[in-house]
Amino acid sequence: MSENTLSSRPVDRQGEAPSPAAGAPMALAGVRILDFTRLGFGAQATLICGCLGAEVIRVESTTRPDPIRVMPPYVPEPGSHGEGFGAATLANATSAASPNRGGIFYKYNTGGKRSITVDARHPKGLALLRDLVSVSDVVTESFAAGTLERWGLGYPEQVKARPDVLYVSMCGFGHEGPDTAHVTMGPTAQALTGLTFMVGLPDRPPAGWSFSYLDHVGGYLGAVAVLAGLAHRARTGEGQHIDVSQLEPATALSGALFFDALVNGRPSRRPGFPTGNRRPASAPGGAYRAAGEDRWVVISCRTDDQWRSLLTVMGDPPWGADPRFSTFGARQQHAEELDVLIEQWTSQGDRYETMDALQRAGVPAGAVQDAADRLERDPQLAARRHFTMLGNDEVAPLPLEGMPVHMAGTPVHTGGRLHRGPPVLGQDTDAVLTELLGMKPSEVEALRAEGVLS
Amino acid sequence: MTGAVRAEGAPTGPGRGAGTPLDGVRVVELVDESAEYCGRMLAGLGADVVKVEPPDGAPSRRQGPFLDDVPGPDRSLAFWADNVGKRSVVVPEGPDGDGAVRALVEAADVLVHTLRPDAAARRGLDYERLGPALPRLVVCAVTPFGQSGPWADFEADDLVLMALGGSMAACGYGPGPDGYDTPPLAAHGEQAWRTASTYAAIAVLAALWWRDVGEEGRGQFVDVSAHECSASMTEWHCMTYLCSGSVFRRGAHPTLTAADGRQVAALNPDFLGPHVFANMLAMLEDEGVAGPLSDPAFADPGYRAGHYGEVWRAMKRLAAANDGERLYRLGQGAGLPWGVIRSPEEVAGDTHLQARGHFVELDHPELGRTVRYPGAPFLAHGSPWRMDRRPPLLGEHTAQVAGEWGVTW
Numbered sequence: 001m002s003e004n005t006l007s008s009r010p011v012d013r014q015g016e017a018p019s020p021a022a023g024a025p026m027a028l029a030g031v032r033i034l035d036f037t038r039l040g041f042g043a044q045a046t047l048i049c050g051c052l053g054a055e056v057i058r059v060e061s062t063t064r065p066d067p068i069r070v071m072p073p074y075v076p077e078p079g080s081h082g083e084g085f086g087a088a089t090l091a092n093a094t095s096a097a098s099p100n101r102g103g104i105f106y107k108y109n110t111g112g113k114r115s116i117t118v119d120a121r122h123p124k125g126l127a128l129l130r131d132l133v134s135v136s137d138v139v140t141e142s143f144a145a146g147t148l149e150r151w152g153l154g155y156p157e158q159v160k161a162r163p164d165v166l167y168v169s170m171c172g173f174g175h176e177g178p179d180t181a182h183v184t185m186g187p188t189a190q191a192l193t194g195l196t197f198m199v200g201l202p203d204r205p206p207a208g209w210s211f212s213y214l215d216h217v218g219g220y221l222g223a224v225a226v227l228a229g230l231a232h233r234a235r236t237g238e239g240q241h242i243d244v245s246q247l248e249p250a251t252a253l254s255g256a257l258f259f260d261a262l263v264n265g266r267p268s269r270r271p272g273f274p275t276g277n278r279r280p281a282s283a284p285g286g287a288y289r290a291a292g293e294d295r296w297v298v299i300s301c302r303t304d305d306q307w308r309s310l311l312t313v314m315g316d317p318p319w320g321a322d323p324r325f326s327t328f329g330a331r332q333q334h335a336e337e338l339d340v341l342i343e344q345w346t347s348q349g350d351r352y353e354t355m356d357a358l359q360r361a362g363v364p365a366g367a368v369q370d371a372a373d374r375l376e377r378d379p380q381l382a383a384r385r386h387f388t389m390l391g392n393d394e395v396a397p398l399p400l401e402g403m404p405v406h407m408a409g410t411p412v413h414t415g416g417r418l419h420r421g422p423p424v425l426g427q428d429t430d431a432v433l434t435e436l437l438g439m440k441p442s443e444v445e446a447l448r449a450e451g452v453l454s
Numbered sequence: 455m456t457g458a459v460r461a462e463g464a465p466t467g468p469g470r471g472a473g474t475p476l477d478g479v480r481v482v483e484l485v486d487e488s489a490e491y492c493g494r495m496l497a498g499l500g501a502d503v504v505k506v507e508p509p510d511g512a513p514s515r516r517q518g519p520f521l522d523d524v525p526g527p528d529r530s531l532a533f534w535a536d537n538v539g540k541r542s543v544v545v546p547e548g549p550d551g552d553g554a555v556r557a558l559v560e561a562a563d564v565l566v567h568t569l570r571p572d573a574a575a576r577r578g579l580d581y582e583r584l585g586p587a588l589p590r591l592v593v594c595a596v597t598p599f600g601q602s603g604p605w606a607d608f609e610a611d612d613l614v615l616m617a618l619g620g621s622m623a624a625c626g627y628g629p630g631p632d633g634y635d636t637p638p639l640a641a642h643g644e645q646a647w648r649t650a651s652t653y654a655a656i657a658v659l660a661a662l663w664w665r666d667v668g669e670e671g672r673g674q675f676v677d678v679s680a681h682e683c684s685a686s687m688t689e690w691h692c693m694t695y696l697c698s699g700s701v702f703r704r705g706a707h708p709t710l711t712a713a714d715g716r717q718v719a720a721l722n723p724d725f726l727g728p729h730v731f732a733n734m735l736a737m738l739e740d741e742g743v744a745g746p747l748s749d750p751a752f753a754d755p756g757y758r759a760g761h762y763g764e765v766w767r768a769m770k771r772l773a774a775a776n777d778g779e780r781l782y783r784l785g786q787g788a789g790l791p792w793g794v795i796r797s798p799e800e801v802a803g804d805t806h807l808q809a810r811g812h813f814v815e816l817d818h819p820e821l822g823r824t825v826r827y828p829g830a831p832f833l834a835h836g837s838p839w840r841m842d843r844r845p846p847l848l849g850e851h852t853a854q855v856a857g858e859w860g861v862t863w
Contacts, residue, residue, distance in 0.1 A: 025668065027660040040689060052660045067726065073690070073697035103693035172791075176833060179786070179806035186689070187707060188791040191719035192782075194798030198642040199625050205717055206795055207639055207706040210624045211689040220652045221831045227659035228499050231475040232837040234667050240836030247804075248812055251828035252494070252535065254643045254798030259531035260519045261799030262826055268797035277613060277640055280518055285613055287622065287637040294634045294703075298617035306609075359608045366614040368638050370623040370701045371691040378618070378685075383603035386682050387692075398696055404682035405657045406600065408581075409674025410664050 026053020026417055027410035031230065034059060034129075034136040035113065038066040040186065040212055041246055042142025042170040043108035044219020049138075049226055050111020050416040051403035057136075057432055058115045059129065060425055062454045065099040069425065073103040075395045099425040100394040110390065110402045112416015115423035116432050117453055120151045124452045128433070129153055133161040135436050137233075138226055142170040145180045155241045164239040166229040170222045174245030184246050186212020193250035194268070198257070202272045214246050221249040283307075283331035287368055288343045290351035296368040297351040299342065299358065304328065309361040314345050352377070375399060388414035390421030397421070429453055474500020475837050479662065480562040480859070482506060483540065484555060484579075487514045487644075488612070488680060489568050489596040490536035491651035496658065497539030498830065498839045501564070504855050505540045506555055508547055511848045512537075521821075527848040528820070534845045538816070538827055542846035543855050545863070552577045554863035559584065561859040563673075564592045564658055571601055581675040591673040592661040596654050600679030610681065615646035619684025624691060628705030638704055643798075649687055650680035709795065710769055716778025717795040720769055720785060724755060730790070731758065737788035743771035802826060816844040 031054040035046045043066075050056040060066060119125040130153070133139060139158055141148055148154050148169075158165045169175055172184030187208065190196045196208035225242040233239055251258075260266050268274070277286040277298075284307075285300040301307045307328075311320040319325070319341055324334040331338055346354055351367040358365035367373065374381055381387065384406075387399030400421065402414025413419060433439045433447075447453050479501040483493040490505075490512075497503040505512065511527040514536065521529040545554040556578055559565050567579060574580045574595070581593050595601065598610035616622045617640070626639040657676045665673055691702045709717040724730055731753070738744040747768050751757045758765060773781055778794040785792025796804075802813055814829040830839030856862060 025664070025670070027664040027668065029668065048656060073694045075693075075697055103697040104690045107690055107693050173806060174810065174833065177806045177809045182786045182806075183789060183791045184793070185721055185723065185791045187719050187721055188793035191717075191793035191795045192804070193801050194796055195641065195643075196719060196795050197797045199639050201627070201636060201639070204627070205706070205709060205711075207625060207627050207704075208709075208719070208795075209621070209641065210702070210704055210707065211621070211691065213621070213641075213645070213687060213689075215689060216649070216687045217652070220649075220656065223656050224495065224499075224652075224659065225832050225834065227656065227663060228475040228834065228837065230663060230667075231499075231659065232834075234663075235475070235477070238836055240834060242836075243833040245810075245832070247801075247807060248810070248828075249831045251801055251807070251812065252491075252831070253645065253648055255535040255648075256517075256519055256530075256532040257642065257798045258802070258828065259534055259825070261797070262802065263521060263531065264519060264523065266519070268799060274642055277637065279613060279642070282611070282613060287617065287639075289637075296617075296623075296638055298614050298622070298640075300611050300613045302611060359605075362609060364609040364611050364614045366610060366618040368617045368623050369620055371620060371688065371695040372701050373623075374620055374685055375692060375695060380599055380603045380605040380679075380681060381685060384600055384679060384682060386685065399692075401686055401692060403653070403656075404679065404686045405653050406677040406679075407657055407661065407674060408677070409670075409672060410661070410668075 024411050026413065027407065028052040028054035029417065031055065031138065032136045033057065033138040033140055033226070034132050036139070036141035036143065036148070037170065038142055039068055040104070040108050040215035041218045042140060042222060044216055045168070045170060045222025045226065046113065046140055047108055047111040048219070048223040048403045050113050051412045051414055053410065053417050055417060056111060056113040057132070057428070058109070058113050058423065059120075060115055060117050061119065062099075062117050062426065065425060066105065068104040068108065069099040069102045071102045071104060074101045075103050075106060075398065098394065100392065106395070106398060106400055106422050109422035110388075110400050110414045110416070112413070112418040112420055113423055114428035114432060115426055116429040117426035119452055119454050120153065122452045124447060124450065126152055128437070128447070128452070130157065130161045131437050133158050133165060136162065136165070137230065138166045138168060140168045140170065140222070140226070144183070145169070145171050145173075145175045159239070162239075164233055164237060166226070166233055166239045167241045168222060168225045168229065168244060169241065170218060170244045172246045174247075175243045186215045186246075189214040189218070189246040189250060193247055194254050194257075195250055197268065198254060198274055200274045201276045202274070206274070214250055217249045217253065218244065218246040278335060283328050284335060284338050284342055286339055288339070288346040290346055290354060290367075291349055292351070295351050297346055297354045298366050298368060299346075300364045302364065306363050307331065309363050310358065313357050313361045313363065317341070390415050392421045392424050393427065394424055395421070426453070473837055474840050476501035476662075478502070479564065480504070481564040481566060482555070482558050482562045484565065484567040484569070485596065486512070486568045487517065487532070488598070488647045489566060489651050489654060490514060491648045492566055492594075492596065492654040492658070493540055494536050494538060495652065495655040496564070498841060500840050503540040504558065504851070505537060505542050505846065506558065507542055507544050507848060508551070509544055515848065534825070537845040539840065539843050540846055541851035541855055542849055543852045544849035550863065555579065557861045557863050558855075558859065559591065560588060561861050562591070563662065564594065566594045566596065566654065566658065568596050570597060570607070585673075585675065589672055590665060592658055592665065592676065593673070594654050594658050594676040594678060596650055596678040596680060598679070599681045601677045605681070612644040612647045613640055615680050615684045616640035618681055619646055620688045620691060621645070621684065624688055624702055624704050626704040626706075646680055646684035650678055650683040653683045654678045708766075710773035710781065712773050712776055712778040712781045714777040718773065718778055718781045718785070719793045719795060721791045722765070723791060724758070728753070728755070733788040734790055737784060738768050738772060741772055741775070741784065743768055743775065745771070814841045816841070818844050820847065
């Protein structure tokens with residue numbers, strides 16, 4: 001399948017919003033999370049919980065909105081994009097005026113999260129939040145250490161409101177230890193924990209990650225903390241404070257490299273390392289140029305069978321029998337020469353056609369895909385309904401990401417238990433206060449008039 | 455059936471797992487390298503994770519680097535990294551082995567495997583067969599592309615998954631004068647596999663919650679596609695394309711090079727507010743390198759953006775006068791999210807993580823030494839992470855598990 005053909009037939013998403021089996025239960029049905037997270041790290045954790053069916057209530061502020069609600073890129077005005085989403089333009093930069101247009105917000109706040117606005121610094125606002133803690137199973141937050149304490153909503157206060165509360169804090173350096181005042185963003189934590197170092201070509205400064213991988217990983221561990229804490233509570237009746245940092249979830253991600261240095265005395269900081277895309281288990285292995293501008297296809301042969309199949313697909317070139325390439329070890333030793341020969345072949349072909357030809361012969365291969373490829377060309381993601389069309393009162397449905405796992409008995413849904421898109425700021429304030437705290441609409445209005453719900 | 459075995463069977467050991475979230479939960483792991491990290495996590499949460507291996511061991515036991523560079527099934531450091539806390543049971547190949555696996559699964563709460571649908575069926579481990587017989591069992595299959603879809607039969611290792619998932623396209627060096635002259639780069643450490651394994655652990659936890667606390671008390675089948683998990687980890691890239699029509703192109707973050715040659719990621723997140731620049735300026739002045747930045751004109755973000763070269767030059771003056779660790783702490787002292795770029799093992803020297811008790815020395819009695827491992831991924835004082843058992847020797851627990859689980863083959 002050529003890329004042109006594919007892009008001229010974009011993946012059809014009409015009617016694609018997956019309909020979970022009617023009435024199917026969700027795994028975390030009945031779990032309520034009072035969610036003070038912002039940005040990526042903490043919000044990723046509650047996104048997962050929401051996709052699993054927990055009721056996630058974002059507590060927000062109209063005066064200090066989550067930065068990703070107002071940061072570019074901005075979601076287009078309804079109707080402003082033409083054929084396919086790629087046709088949207090940046091012309092609507094004035095969208096910063098709305099707290100519902102920040103594009104990154106839509107990455108991290110699926111899961112059917114609700115949104116309420118409460119001024120935690122107002123005594124009546126604080127009282128409301130304590131009341132909400134009393135009817136919640138879990139409290140999550142991602143502020144700097146000490147912030148909730150200053151509000152009067154630290155763990156001891158939460159326990160007064162709900163003795164078995166599970167409190168999961170997600171903060172760069174955590175709440176214990178000498179450096180808790182340090183601030184992190186994903187790239188900070190990636191630098192400190194060795195992740196940045198592990199992306200690069202030999203004898204050059206690390207290239208690192210161009211995105212906050214550890215916002216995701218930290219968020220996954222935040223979700224693990226919620227689930228583990230709930231399991232512990234179910235067994236013992238006890239709540240607790242679980243202190244998630246952005247550093248500890250990363251230390252085991254380097255796998256054997258950590259041990260090779262500490263046990264064998266072979267430091268990672270050595271000439272020739274990191275090795276780009278070369279890995280000990282592949283020969284040949286790497287990203288090879290394909291036809292087109294900056295297009296690449298990855299090939300990774302882990303067995304002799306795969307190597308022989310690669311040669312067959314390439315039309316059995318004469319150098320295939322060269323002793324330099326006769327064994328796995330020899331191919332690793334002569335990787336540079338081998339890569340040149342392979343790239344002469346790959347550079348002639350379309351990346352998807354090469355991938356398909358190799359895969360049909362049993363050779364691990366894949367196009368290097370960017371975001372547009374994933375949204376518009378990847379037939380596997382489309383078939384698996386990886387993206388779900390969801391919008392809200394202000395934003396037309398977009399193909400959004402959720403928890404990418406399929407559970408047969410308790411379906412995961414990107415729109416959460418409510419099957420809806422990320423919330424407009426404060427859209428659930430009235431509903432939450434009346435449903436959960438039994439307030440009358442007139443009482444809610446009175447609080448609003450006093451500025452408590454801002 | 456499984457519940458009965460668990461309720462009446464022998465405990466997993468004196469005091470083992472007590473107080474952990476998954477105390478008493480039995481996990482059978484039948485996986486290749488791609489999903490071992492899942493079991494490592496479940497073991498840390500207190501589950502009794504039994505790794506089922508063929509007589510010559512799991513594939514990761516043959517993966518280097520090895521202890522002292524001498525290969526051997528108990529010497530693979532890749533195996534150590536992802537199998538700490540588990541027990542190892544060896545079963546024969548062929549029908550006898552399949553019978554043994556089935557017996558273990560019947561005594562377990564969870565089966566995590568990496569078998570394609572046809573392979574699972576051949577071994578009698580397809581959910582169509584297991585589900586009706588063992589309704590409380592949670593089965594989690596971690597495969598490259600999941601159980602369905604046009605690529606379901608394709609082959610992929612971590613490198614291929616990093617390519618298809620999108621993180622690779624976004625990592626690497628920026629273009630030279632004639633365009634990109636270096637390839638997109640995948641991180642080392644098998645990050646796509648680790649992401650899939652982590653999602654698998656989350657799904658298993660959720661499935662156990664549903665079984666034990668939800669209304670039905672039933673297990674279920676969980677289908678994890680490593681490709682989908684890998685495709686979910688690039689932060690704002692899909693949204694950028696949806697919002698702007700432009701695709702993020704790779705390029706390294708700018709870093710400062712300190713006096714000792716170490717690099718420091720020196721983020722300058724102006725978007726967080728005017729205090730960010732004000733704090734940095736005060737620090738640069740204290741260190742005597744502010745130069746023209748002290749001009750009040752720089753307080754205006756617009757002016758600053760137009761003269762960012764001056765800001766960067768001041769930061770470089772600071773870097774040239776300090777070594778990497780001090781530069782990191784100078785930035786952090788000013789409230790800036792700076793971080794010195796460490797190699798994976800250099801993080802073991804971090805005093806903050808040490809104070810949090812993160813690294814754990816585990817005894818390897820057969821080697822007569824201890825080895826330091828990265829420990830708990832979070833601090834949960836009420837239900838501490840279990841980190842007290844080194845990775846298993848090949849077949850070390852075959853008889854022990856058979857006895858404790860009441861399983862014979």
